[in-house]
Amino acid sequence: MSNHINLERRRQAIYGWLMLSPAALMLSIFAFYPSGATFFSSLFSKHTRRRPSEFIGIENYNDLFADPTFWLVVKNNLFYAAITIPVSIVIALSMALWANSKIPARGFVRTAYFTPTVLPMIAAANLWLFFYTPGLGVLDQIGSLFGLQSVNWLGQPETALWAIIFVTIWKEAGFFMIFYLAALQTIPEDYKEAADIEGTSRWTYTRRIVLPLLMPTTLFILVNAMINSVKLIDHLFILTKGGPSDASKLILYYIWEMAFAFFDAPHAAAMTILILLVLCIVAAIQFIYLDRRTHYQ
Amino acid sequence: MSTKPFVVLKDVAKRWNGQLGVENISLEIEEGSFVALLGPSGCGKSTSLRLLAGLEIPDEGKVFIDGADVTTSAASDRNLSMVFQSYALFPHLSVAENVIFGLKVRRVPKVERNEKMQRALKITGLEGLEGRKPGELSGGQRQRVALARAIVAGQRLCLMDEPLSNLDAKLRSSVRKDIKKLQRDLGITVVYVTHDQTEAMSMADKVVLMKDGRIQQIGSPNELYSNPENTFVAEFIGAPAMALMDSYLIDGIKNGNKIGIRAENITIVPEGKGRLSCSVTEAEFLGSETLIGLEHEGTTGLNVLQPGLSIVPSGQRIDITFDDQDLHIFNSAGDRINGQ
Numbered sequence: 298m299s300n301h302i303n304l305e306r307r308r309q310a311i312y313g314w315l316m317l318s319p320a321a322l323m324l325s326i327f328a329f330y331p332s333g334a335t336f337f338s339s340l341f342s343k344h345t346r347r348r349p350s351e352f353i354g355i356e357n358y359n360d361l362f363a364d365p366t367f368w369l370v371v372k373n374n375l376f377y378a379a380i381t382i383p384v385s386i387v388i389a390l391s392m393a394l395w396a397n398s399k400i401p402a403r404g405f406v407r408t409a410y411f412t413p414t415v416l417p418m419i420a421a422a423n424l425w426l427f428f429y430t431p432g433l434g435v436l437d438q439i440g441s442l443f444g445l446q447s448v449n450w451l452g453q454p455e456t457a458l459w460a461i462i463f464v465t466i467w468k469e470a471g472f473f474m475i476f477y478l479a480a481l482q483t484i485p486e487d488y489k490e491a492a493d494i495e496g497t498s499r500w501t502y503t504r505r506i507v508l509p510l511l512m513p514t515t516l517f518i519l520v521n522a523m524i525n526s527v528k529l530i531d532h533l534f535i536l537t538k539g540g541p542s543d544a545s546k547l548i549l550y551y552i553w554e555m556a557f558a559f560f561d562a563p564h565a566a567a568m569t570i571l572i573l574l575v576l577c578i579v580a581a582i583q584f585i586y587l588d589r590r591t592h593y594q
Numbered sequence: 595m596s597t598k599p600f601v602v603l604k605d606v607a608k609r610w611n612g613q614l615g616v617e618n619i620s621l622e623i624e625e626g627s628f629v630a631l632l633g634p635s636g637c638g639k640s641t642s643l644r645l646l647a648g649l650e651i652p653d654e655g656k657v658f659i660d661g662a663d664v665t666t667s668a669a670s671d672r673n674l675s676m677v678f679q680s681y682a683l684f685p686h687l688s689v690a691e692n693v694i695f696g697l698k699v700r701r702v703p704k705v706e707r708n709e710k711m712q713r714a715l716k717i718t719g720l721e722g723l724e725g726r727k728p729g730e731l732s733g734g735q736r737q738r739v740a741l742a743r744a745i746v747a748g749q750r751l752c753l754m755d756e757p758l759s760n761l762d763a764k765l766r767s768s769v770r771k772d773i774k775k776l777q778r779d780l781g782i783t784v785v786y787v788t789h790d791q792t793e794a795m796s797m798a799d800k801v802v803l804m805k806d807g808r809i810q811q812i813g814s815p816n817e818l819y820s821n822p823e824n825t826f827v828a829e830f831i832g833a834p835a836m837a838l839m840d841s842y843l844i845d846g847i848k849n850g851n852k853i854g855i856r857a858e859n860i861t862i863v864p865e866g867k868g869r870l871s872c873s874v875t876e877a878e879f880l881g882s883e884t885l886i887g888l889e890h891e892g893t894t895g896l897n898v899l900q901p902g903l904s905i906v907p908s909g910q911r912i913d914i915t916f917d918d919q920d921l922h923i924f925n926s927a928g929d930r931i932n933g934q
Binding site for chain 1: 649670675678682685695696747
């Protein structure tokens with residue numbers, strides 16, 4: 298009898314592994330192996346014609362920590378994340394709540410909010426380049442109507458990063474709104490009516506019922522927004538190229554520069570490993586901490 | 595029980611895009627009574643309840659609760675509680691939090707809140723389940739949480755929208771008794787929507803039978819059963835429902851009228867001595883009696899009850915008779931014309 302159970306259990310195990318193997322294989326080839334290889338190459342010196350590459354341990358990491366540009370880029374990226382993540386989530390949520398209520402032209406509003414997401418980032422960046430251009434740009438044109446002076450949004454260190462941040466939020470909020478809209482539609486109308494009968498204000502209903510029920514979505518969006526704050530750099534290529542004087546440079550852009558403009562692959566690899574490490578830690582914290590406080594239906 | 599009506603609906607109508615919702619709803623409900631809105635699906639019973647709750651605003655007519663005109667008042671200003679068909683329990687809140695949600699919103703002090711909650715949980719038999727989430731409860735327990743949430747507020751009027759439709763048959767009959775007892779013990783007024791006539795007939799002091807957005811008849815369960823005002827009521831109430839016959843089958847009935855007769859008023863007689871000679875279509879054994887379905891030209895739903903097991907093969911001819919005093923007579927429009 299126990300033999301049969303063992304056989305069955307083994308059959309289930311083999312079945313499980315077979316189901317897992319395609320994904321495991323793909324992930325190994327395209328994610329796990331490259332990560333390992335990157336880590337490996339970050340421990341070697343740069344290969345030049347005069348000096349061949351040799352093992353130098355954590356030397357590349359030490360170089361980075363001593364590099365003021367690296368720290369500036371880290372600071373830029375933290376600031377970028379600290380603004381884009383909460384602001385785009387709050388805007389997405391407000392837009393979703395609004396687009397989900399009974400308003401005229403609801404379909405139009407939803408489509409309009411979603412449009413930025415459909416545009417490729419490069420196209421959107423070109424669009425915004427036109428908005429930001431001093432003198433000719435839409436922003437300056439509007440400003441001049443009110444007698445404001447022309448501002449070179451992308452050209453000065455004080456505003457360049459803000460300009461980048463603005464485009465990111467504009468792009469992301471509509472995307473996140475779709476997730477919130479989908480989640481809002483799973484909340485039955487009954488809850489609102491039950492709350493209405495108790496005399497619950499709209500704000501209390503949103504805070505005590507809607508937001509908690511949206512928590513799984515918020516967690517998902519939070520992780521996505523965090524990853525995007527590291528990986529979404531397409532518009533930098535069009536708008537500022539990280540300038541002026543590195544004021545709008547983000548880490549991934551710096552890695553790209555290091556690897557393909559300065560041809561310093563080991564340092565780029567070291568930086569990549571650092572990012573991976575930080576992202577893993579943050580994602581783990583988010584899932585472990587917030588999961589406990591999240592109600593899944 | 596005071597005689598002054600507690601809840602009044604006066605000529606209320608609600609239409610959606612010109613389509614009929616409910617029309618001409620007039621209803622008076624005494625305080626402390628149990629009123630069932632009964633009817634087939636789509637008859638407007640839920641709409642009527644929602645109009646009463648303030649979840650919909652009527653296009654025409656007036657709604658009074660406890661003497662005050664609440665026609666356009668918000669639901670929260672009407673001092674009522676409601677049990678939803680889906681229960682509408684908040685899935686992320688525990689049983690205790692669900693029950694006191696409304697009290698919290700109304701800023702009832704914590705001590706009083708807990709007292710009321712404990713009382714409501716005790717009445718509904720939910721003690722010990724305070725910390726559970728609705729997802730961890732059985733259907734019957736969830737239903738009781740919904741009840742607890744409705745009674746904790748201490749409102750005098752409680753609306754229930756098909757609260758038993760998600761329960762299995764056995765549980766339904768026990769919860770039915772619980773609800774009725776609860777209503778009597780607390781002395782509250784209950785307006786109860788259902789499509790199940792057994793629920794309506796067994797619980798209600800007053801049944802409001804609706805069809806196509808209009809009230810067909812208002813009365814006690816007995817009045818609806820023994821004095822149906824029209825053929826719809828006759829054919830809806832009772833199991834089996836009233837049988838209808840064309841006028842030509844019986845002498846002395848005006849042409850075009852319909853005659854109604856209940857199964858228990860029909861008796862089987864030896865062949866040749868009956869008023870109608872029918873053929874048997876089916877025999878259904880119900881335990882204490884057997885329901886025999888009969889067929890005759892010009893009749894619908896003709897049945898006769900026989901005590902005990904009495905299976906008659908289908909196709910067999912049976913003669914039946916009945917007393918004239920048991921006949922219900924309806925005119926060609928379907929309205930009752932005798933014995934009113």
